[in-house]
Amino acid sequence: MRPLSCVAHGHRLLPESLRPGGLRDPLNPWDFYDVDGDKRVNAIDINKVRSKAFQDFPPYDRGMGAAPWAPGPPDGIVNAVDVGHVRASVNHYCVDPP
């Protein structure tokens, strides 16, 4: 299971806005922290990340990225830093192209 960024889902970037998936790297599959694939970052994603605390579970793991809301590739451990990343992008979502 490979996480997908907003753009990888086929949705557009809105560079002027973070919440609709804006300012992410279109080539980076990690910088939109939606682990369940529903194109929204919410409490479900937070709980899923927390459920793998202290485990090496790449689908829910992230590392340092461009910003707290735009994490990088897995770093080998799901921990409080990951929870901070997913919380930093709560309510961010992908939007359908017009």
Ligand SMILES: [Ca+2]
């Ligand atoms: Ca989600």
Ligand SMILES: [Ca+2]
């Ligand atoms: Ca991590």
